[in-house]
Amino acid sequence: xxxxxxxxxxxxxxxxxxxxxxxxxxxxxxxxxxxxxxxxxxxxxxxxxxxxxxxxxxxxxxxxxxxxxxxxxxxxxxxxxxxxxxxxxxxxxxxxxxxxxxxxxxxxxxxxxxxxxxxxxxxxxxxxxxxxxxxxxxxxxxxxxxxxxxxxxxxxxxxxxxxxxxxxxxxxxxxxxxxxxxxxxxxxxxxxxxxxxxxxxxxxxxxxxxxxxxxxxxxxxxxxxxxxxxxxxxxxxxxxxxxxxxxxxxxxxxxxxxxxxxxxxxxxxxxxxxxxxxxxxx
Ligand SMILES: [Zn+2]
Numbered sequence: 001x002x003x004x005x006x007x008x009x010x011x012x013x014x015x016x017x018x019x020x021x022x023x024x025x026x027x028x029x030x031x032x033x034x035x036x037x038x039x040x041x042x043x044x045x046x047x048x049x050x051x052x053x054x055x056x057x058x059x060x061x062x063x064x065x066x067x068x069x070x071x072x073x074x075x076x077x078x079x080x081x082x083x084x085x086x087x088x089x090x091x092x093x094x095x096x097x098x099x100x101x102x103x104x105x106x107x108x109x110x111x112x113x114x115x116x117x118x119x120x121x122x123x124x125x126x127x128x129x130x131x132x133x134x135x136x137x138x139x140x141x142x143x144x145x146x147x148x149x150x151x152x153x154x155x156x157x158x159x160x161x162x163x164x165x166x167x168x169x170x171x172x173x174x175x176x177x178x179x180x181x182x183x184x185x186x187x188x189x190x191x192x193x194x195x196x197x198x199x200x201x202x203x204x205x206x207x208x209x210x211x212x213x214x215x216x217x218x219x220x221x222x223x224x225x226x227x228x229x230x231x232x233x234x235x236x237x238x239x240x241x242x243x244x245x246x247x248x249x250x251x252x253x254x255x256x257x258x259x260x261x262x263x264x265x266x267x268x269x270x271x272x273x274x275x276x277x278x279x280x281x282x
Contacts, residue, residue: 067102075114089134129150141266144268152167156245159248198222
């Protein structure tokens with residue numbers, strides 16, 4: 001007597017296919033796919049941009065590979081001026097035959113979008129510009145060759161330093177809490193005059209002094225100032241006569257804001273792609 005398997009000869013050693021192998025066992029636990037989340041830098045950037053959108057600002061963007069003209073010259077950094085040394089960057093190779101103003105580089109700040117926006121839109125203008133910028137910095141706990149900024153620009157008739165102070169004071173309270181106070185002290189940027197650095201009272205210790213504020217009670221968060229009339233000269237043809245309009249500009253580092261807000265001690269954590277770090281913000 002032979003079994004059915006033996007009668008098939010060549011497939012005798014193969015395991016018979018059982019119907020159960022093809023079925024899905026619905027009682028087994030599934031494979032959970034972790035949900036994605038906003039990166040903390042993008043989250044912080046969106047939050048800050050939202051604060052200014054609520055004040056009537058629109059969002060503008062510009063190229064990360066920028067010309068010398070927009071990154072430096074039109075912002076009152078003349079060729080060979082030492083102010084350029086503070087913003088060293090990567091230059092695209094093989095451009096020696098071009099005039100200097102047309103040579104390409106990785107933008108060192110979001111400020112070139114000020115000129116680009118004013119070329120496209122006559123006053124009044126109110127914009128915020130989030131974006132990625134590049135500096136020739138060695139990576140360490142507080143420096144990165146790539147980071148993010150948010151730029152702001154408001155130009156109209158009769159805009160004063162009081163408008164600048166009120167706008168930034170409101171924005172810092174919206175970001176760090178209504179009990180935060182701001183103070184402005186003199187600084188220098190080629191494209192604003194007068195220029196100021198802005199500090200907020202420490203939101204952690206309330207100004208008494210702690211490790212976060214280095215015992216001073218104050219934390220520096222951004223730079224700002226009134227738009228330099230020389231900057232308006234580059235866009236005068238589009239209605240920006242420095243005798244008729246005035247404005248203010250400001251710029252802040254997004255990672256810096258995120259570091260303060262979330263108590264992070266190393267900027268490199270934002271760029272390492274370690275999911276254990278990132279999932280804390282999900
Ligand atoms: Zn403090």
